[in-house]
Amino acid sequence: MATYLEFIQQNEERDGVRFSWNVWPSSRLEATRMVVPLACLLTPLKERLDLPPVQYEPVLCSRPTCKAVLNPLCQVDYRAKLWACNFCFQRNQFPPAYAGISEVNQPAELMPQFSTIEYIVQRGPQTPLIFLYVVDTCLEEEDLQALKESLQMSLSLLPADALVGLITFGRMIQVHELSCEGISKSYVFRGTKDLTAKQIQDMLGLSRPAVQMQQGRPLQTPEQPVISSRFLQPVHKIDMNLTDLLGELQRDPWPVTQGKRPLRSTGVALSIAVGLLEGTFPNTGARIMLFTGGPPTQGPGMVVGDELKTPIRSWHDIEKDNARFMKKATKHYETLANRTAANGHCIDIYACALDQTGLLEMKCCANLTGGHMVMGDSFNTSLFKQTFQRVFNKGFNGEFRMAFGAHLDVKTSRELKIAGAIGPCISLNAKGPCVSENELGIGGTSQWKICSLDPSTTLAIYFEVVNQHNAPIPQGGRGAVQFVTQYQHSTTQKRIRVTTIARNWADAQSQLQHIEAAFDQEAAAVLMARLGVYRAESEEGPDVLRWLDRQLIRLCQKFGQYNKDDPNSFRLSESFSLYPQFMFHLRRSPFLQVFNNSPDESSYYRHHFARQDLTQSLIMIQPILYAYSFHGPPEPVLLDSSSILPDRILLMDTFFQIVIYLGETIAQWQKAGYQDMPEYENFKHLLQAPLDDAQEILQTRFPMPRYIHTEHGGSQARFLLSKVNPSQTHNNLYAWGQESGAPILTDDVSLQVFMDHLKKLAVSSAA
Amino acid sequence: MSVNQQAHTGPPYGQPQPGYQGYPQPAYGGQSLPGVPPSQYGAYNGPMPGYQQPGPPQGPLRAPPTSGAPPPASGASHPSGHLAYSQYEHGDVQNGIPASAAPMQRPPASQPFLPGSAPTPVSQTSTFQQYGSPPASVQQLSNHMAGMTIGSAAASAPPPAGLGYGPPTSVPPVSGSFSATGSGLYTPYSASQGPPPTSVSQGLPLAQPPFPGQTISTQRLPTQVPGFAPPPPSTGVGPSSYPPTTGAPRPPTMPGPPLPGQTVAGPPTSQPNHVSSPPPPSAMSGLHPGPPMSGLHGPPPPTHPPQPGYQMQQNGSFGQVRGPQPNYGGAYPGTPNYGSPPGPPPKRLDPDSIPSPIQVIEDDRSNRGSEPFVTGVRGQVPPLVTTNFLVKDQGNASPRYIRCTSYNIPCTSDMAKQSQVPLAAVIKPLAALPPEETLPYLVDHGESGPVRCNRCKAYMCPFMQFIEGGRRFQCCFCSCVTEVPPHYFQHLDHTGKRVDFYDRPELSLGSYEFLATVDYCKNNKFPSPPAFIFMIDVSYNAVKSGLVRLICEELKSLLDYLPREGNMEESAIRVGFVTYNKVLHFYNVKSSLAQPQMMVVSDVADMFVPLLDGFLVNVNESRTVITSLLDQIPEMFADTRETETVFAPVIQAGLEALKAAECAGKLFIFHTSLPIAEAPGKLKNRDDKKLVNTDKEKTLFQPQTSFYNNLAKDCVAQGCCVDLFLFPNQYLDVATLGVVTYQTGGSIYKYAYFQLETDQDRFLNDLRRDVQKEVGFDAVMRVRTSTGIRATDFFGAFYMSNTTDVEMAGLDCDKTITVEFKHDDKLSEDSGALLQCALLYTSCAGQRRLRIHNLSLNCCTQLADLYRNCETDTLINYLAKYAYRGVLSSPVKTVRDALINQCAQILACYRKNCASPSSAGQLILPECMKLLPVYLNCVLKSDVLQPGPEVTTDDRAYIRQLVTSMDVAETNVFFYPRLLPLTKADVDSDSLPAAIRNSEERLSKGDIYLLENGLNIFVWVGVSVQQGLIQNLFGVSSFSQISSALSTLPVLENPFSKKVRSIVDMLQGQRSRYMKLMIVKQEDKLEMLFRHFLVEDKSLSGGASYVDFLCHMHKEIRQLLS
Secondary structure, rough: OOHHHHHHHHHHHHHHHOOOOOEEEHHHHHHHHHOOOOOOOOOOOOOOOOOEEOOOOEEOOOOOOOOEEEEOOOOOOOOOOEEEEOOOOOOEEEEEHHOOOOOOOHHHOOOOOHOOOEEEOOOOOOOOOEEEEEEOOOOOOHHHHHHHHHHHHHHHHHHOOOOEEEEEEEEEEEEEOOOOOOOOOEEEOOOOOOOOOHHHHHHOOOOOHHHHOOOOOOOOOOOOOOOOHOOOOOHHHHHHHHHHHHOOOOOOOOOOOEEEEOOOHHHHHHHHHHHHHHOOOOOOOEEEOOOOOOOOOOOOOOOOOEEEEOOOHHHHHHHHHOOOHHHHHHHHHHHHHHHHHOOOOEEEEEEOOOOOOOOHHHHHHHHHOOEEEEEEOOOOOHHHHHHHHHHHHHHHOEEEEEEEEEEEEEOOOOOOOEEEEEEOOEEEOOOOOOOOOOOOEEEEEEEEEEEOOOOOOOOOEEEOOOOOOOOOOOOEEEEEEEEEEEEOOOOOEEEEEEEEEEEEEEOOOOOOHHHHHHOHHHHHHHHHHHHHHHHHHOOHHHHHHHHHHHHHHHHHHHHEEOOHHHEEEEOOOHHHHHHHHHHHHHHOOOOOOOOOHHHHHHHHHHHHHHOHHHHHHHHEEEOOOEEEEEEEEEOOOOOOOHHHHOOEEEEEEEOOEEEEEOOOHHHHHHHHHHHHHHHHHHHHHHHHHHHHHHHHHHHHHOOEEEEEEEEEOOOHHHHHHHHOOOEEEOHHHHHHHHOOOOOOOOOOOOOOHHHHHHHHHOOOOOO | HHHHHHHHHHHHHHOOOOHHHHHHHHHHHHHHHHHHOOHHHHHHHOOOHHHHHOHHHHHHHHHHHOOOHHHHHHHOOOHHHHHHHHHHHHHHHHHHHHHHHHHHHHHHOOOOHHHHHHHHHHHHHHHHHHHHOHHHHHHHHHHOOOOOOOOOOOOOOHHHHHHOOOOHHHHHHHEEOOOOHHHHHHHHHHHHHHOOOOOHHHHHHHHHOHHHHHHHHHOOOOOHHHHHHHHHHHHHHHHHHHHHHHHHHHHHHHEEEEOHHHHHHOOEEEEEEEEHHOOOOHHHHHOOOHHHHHHHHHOOOOOOOHHHHHOOOHHHHHHHOOOOHHHHHHHHHOEEEOOOOOOOOOOOOOHHOOOOHHHHHHHHHHHHHOOOOEEOOOOOOOOOOOOOOOOOOOOOOOOEEEOEOOOEEEEEEHHHHHHHHOOEEEEEOOOOOOOOOOOOEEEEOOOOOOEEEEOOEOOOOOEEEEEHHHHHEEOOOOOOOOOOOOOOOOOOOOOOOOOHHHHHHHHHOEEEEEOOOOOHHHHHHHOOOOEEEEEOOHHHHHOOOOOHHHHHHHHHHHHHHHHOOOOOOOOOEEEEEEEEOEEEEEEEOOOOOOOEEEEOOOOOOOOOOOOOOOOOOOOOOHHHHHHHHHHHHHHHHHOOOOOOOOOOHHHHHHHHHHHHHHHEEEEEEEEEOOOOOOOOOOOEEEEEHHHOOOHHHHHOOOOOOOHHHHHHHHHHHHEEEEEEEEEOOOOOOOOHHHHHHHOOOEEEEEOOOOHHHHHHHHHHHHHHHHOOOOOOEEEEEEEEEEOOEEEEEEEEEOOOOOOOOOOEEEEOOOOOOOEEEEEOOOOOOOEEEEEEEHHHHHOOOOOEEEEEEEEEEEEOHHHHHHHHHHHHHHHHHHHHHHHHOOOOOOOOHHHHHHHHHHHHHHEEEEEEHOOOOOOOOOOOOOHOOOOOHHHHHHHHHHOOOOOOOOOOOOHHHHHHHHHHHHHHHHHHHHHHEEEEEEEHHHOOOOOOOOOEOOOHHHHHHHHHOEEOOOEEEEEEEEEOHHHHHHHHHHHOOOOOHHHOOOOOOOOOOOHHHHHHHHHHHHHHHOOOOOOEEEEEOOOOOHHHHHHHHOOOOOOOOOOOOHHHHHHHHHHHHHHHHH
């Protein structure tokens, strides 16, 4: 544990946890003065190659309000076969199975290296995973064809015993019955009428009394209680059927007159999908996968009318309160999302269209249920195809990288309370002694439900130090937090992963430098960004920015070293040095800036920001820029306009986009065809290098980033130009000389100006 | 003839009362006369009067005897019989005397008539009757309702007669008065009148064969009339035959129709008149010469000695002569006057003496069936619907398209009101034609569309008058002058006709079609070809009974026979399939699919169509998919346990499908049960037999909910016609389920307790026909008329959103619309009255067309002309529809009373204004309406208006809706079923055996009969039928082994079986629905059902027998007259 950096990294690798502060201020007052809250980024299912799960039940603290899991921090009396809960100090008897326990014969959960441990438990019947495709048929022929192929392909990727269902929609919604031979059957619903779950189940013949009356089917055998079998079938049984069925899918046949959008009943289709699963497989892992090629245009959840002359709402409309369908639609989808989440299912949204598709309204479906949200231009793009394929990626051990129906239970030692969480989860409203009254994010609970998660899903969890100033913690005492995640593994096993961590307390007054040194500025930046983005969902953009600025200034005031009113004297320690820069880029990021983004794009970006792990989040905040040139090996360069040079190839990764940008000279060379000449093979290699690197990123990223290959002066170059720090603009071009970099046509302030202002304000005694 | 007889009888009664008798008779004669060709008739008249006079005396005499008071009453009943005799006699007399005598005599009584000439006979007859009957008759009268109506007395008002002469046409009136007496005269009339036939007929009977026949013939040809002499011979034969055949009774009938008929009734008597003179030479003729009395005698002689009459008749001689009559007489009642006195008194009216539908039909058939009916002349009364005849369109629509209650319309509304004769046209715009007749030609007037009157928008037709050298035309309806469009201009010839008159159907024909332009299309868009959607109930009942499998199997082949436009290779109609129980299943049968796809819509509360493409397909393109579907449907639902069904959503689904496809079309719904599943249009079982005969009975005919009315409106707007095939095992509320069908111009077929073995043929035949028959969609019909009358009321299966346009989502070749006209101004005799029925529709190939039917009618200022040109069958059609609609809003009793009252008024008006004055006790019927009472009685006894205990509420509602769309031929046979003695059939010829009257006493237990009414066929087997026949027909050895469960006759290789089966096949071919065949063994349970159709008998449910009803009518009439 040489440095905090290593410590942090180790902790992250072992436990999937990154705290903003790794030494905790010991009192409430001090904690609030730290500006950045005590919080952590938790990746509950972080992949651990070295963590074989144990095949038994965890041992729980017997206090009903605690129920913490036995962990390495607990004090154990091997003789008395007792252990003391480190959260509530309850003394517990070991269960009979632990009779042979001793110092040398410890169960795994007591070993320090198993601060994170996973149990496999046998609970209830195992139901196979469920995949319900909800497919929009109002697509262009090519798109539909591509989508059909993707779907057919996906059948081969599903677990063989998974249940699969198909709902298609356009003007109508069809729920396809998959169990039949000969005639293919589907139940059809109109897209303009919202139906309650009960109605849907009645109409699908799922309600119990209707069972006997189902026409055309032999009697339900008693041992086969799964009445939904007509709509959800094991993929191995019906993949031929389903492949044919998908093959025969036609575009929505209803005529679309000129000047109209096709009538698309996404709202009802989702409602039916939710209702179907709700009635048949509550509380088992299920994915509703919505593929849509345009905005919902009718029925509940419609986002825009079918008149093409009325464009879909923009941020401008929203600010002017001019988006007539937005509130109603949002409400519709929220209701659905909450129902889905309550049932432990998740909704993925794959939206591919050139225009907006209503993600703004539908975002909660994915956000609250942990579903994926993918936005592309067309289903006939590799972006979609590969992204979709990647949903079914398998991990190193051949298991699907997805898990369902997770319950995250957070326990804290007494000095801490839980303020809330931000991430793809919903509250389970579990009140308890460790729940704070102050909420940050989704608060008021110590338990959340994450309906779907993968190894990278990351939640931000915020704490509050409640220890009073006058009752400091005994020196050397440690605060502990335990994260208990119960979930359904992709193999349908029930598993419980328990992570217990502890951090030292420190008196902020006397040991500020310890606390300071243990500051994790990356985590802090992401945690603050999540808070900011969370606020941005409900507050006006400028207010959020002001709030962020104020926090930054306060942080600088608190931890900067400076002389009053002397900006030039301002210094930040190493552990804080990058933080202002993160904040600068965050301010400019699409998560907080809506300018130039459609509401859908904003929702899309925010969605991903709220669930990715720290590394990815940082890339989102501050894209990475690599430069390739004849001057040396590829190197990361400043995300600055000065990095844009004619003889460089730049590779920028913003998480959502991979941009390869050929400098002016390079582009000219390429046009001249030097790369094809044997004598310039090195040029060819230079051109190829960023492509290879980009491929590498593309391979691992989910969702697939938009891949942009452009050059100096190309229209797509805007993706790069909008991200770099505008150190050179048309305003200051001459001041900086012309020999380097590319001017950016913007009025945005550059990082330098930003820092200048920050310093000025931080040192100002008036602040 | 019975009619005629009645007439005669009538007179008798009359005689008693009036005492004058003589007068009345003359009146008759007069009436008839009018019709008759003036001059010649005149002569006859002459004679007639003479007779009459004689009559009077007798009458009086007799009358007194019976009883001052009684006379009337009694007289009425009996009279007929007597009359008949008398009539004959008269006839004879007349004949004998011919003109000279008659004139002389009459003068006093009714000179006017004389002029009327021939017609007068009727009246005369009456007189005679009086004579004969006097005493006896009276008694009879007393016995019966005095009112015996006998008087078919055609005799129209005397005065008219005179007039009539003027206008040859008028003659008809005569009929009324059988006054058989006049008959002689009548015949003449008839001859002249042609139309009047009725009266004549009567006369015939008496004359027996010869006479009657003669009369008949004469009637037909007005011209001949004059020449009576000549006609008689020929005719005479006919008549003679009748009498013989029928026996005494018949005679009258025979002549009836043709001749003035009435007279005939008097059977012998009337006939005698004319007849006698010519043919009968023997007796009749003799009679004629002789004075009335002699005449009477005459008849007898001729008549075949059938004794009965004799007995009856007081007139000794008559009676004897009439032997035959007597029979009648007994029956007659009517005759009473004459013959009755003797026999009748104690007895009831002799059924044989009252007008017989069979006779009328037979007469018309033999008189008018041989030559084509040429429509060139205005106001011609077409042959009866029961007659086979060809039509040559020469400017007026064929009677197959339009029939009117009267072909001579009163000029003023006062007259019309006075007569109470409804002016109505029964229109069957898309009627199927026999192969010998050509379909209406299709005319294309180019882009500007059909040439029409600027003001009233009437379409170019033969009656438009071109003026100013052809540059303009004057509308024949509203007189507005319209420019002839340049492209339509043509020069006129010297007669003012366009030169291209014969090249243009719209100028020379009564019926033709225009090609409609886009202006005539919905949304200004040419329509797409229509679609047929088959919607099959697959609930438990339907599956279990095998119905679903049956339908699917049948559809596989049936789809090859969808209606197509004449020369097209394949039908343009697209088809779609839906099955349903509590939810609906749509099928995608797009040709590109390997397998059909089923789409289930369970949201029945808010119906919609789940697919567009692939639902409605071309049969040939999607054949394999369709076949696969039809193969699988029965399998898919084989294990269903769903018993509940929905209904309204099914229609909605079809409607939505058509809407989505933007076309018109037809839904074929196969449904089994009351829709009780939770859905719009859900119904409850509200059947309650206790409501029958209460003020609430009407609710049984009304729909339970207005939901279906609204649905129907939507369907009509889209051109969605609904045909309903019902297979109920219990009450399923036809009244409600049928609303949409009814208002969209669809048909309902009902197969109660459907069983595969027995009902499948019937159902499949109905289905085949229903699918294949010619049909138009999205139709709007408008009837334009000459200024002066206006179409005010419409009956049939359609929807009206305003007061003039009849809208039908679908209109097939069997659907009929009855239109009633009322005066709103005066008409003129010169210009007559014109009707133009324009039907805008979409053909089965999706072509928008206008079918135009034009009909010109005469107008009259004399009521007699009206009565002489009436058509009773059409009238009954109207009255039945009127009454059947009435039950929706009024208690059935009220409806029945109103019907009786209206008919009584019609007849009373005739009696008062057209018949020659006679005693009030005489029942005098217009020749053309002599069957009105019997038919009316049938209507009153029908299941709707007087249900028996075994008739279900659904049956009544079903029949009510059925009748509303029936044409005249259908109502005719429906109300008065056809009863054929199979054992009398000639196995070597193609002809049908002669029908007999619907009365049990006509059945012989040694024979086998067939009865059909358009819905059912009964084969009635008498207990003592020869074993050989039973063996031949049923393949079993004895009566007791015949199974009454048979639904078809076994196919046996022997002439009798072949003949009977060919008869059955022929009958089935004539009807729009395949009739259910039932075997009824005499004295078997089923016989009760069968008897229900013997409409001349008293019915179990309380319906009056013909005879009783006739008496009742007479009473009503007398009340009105007094």
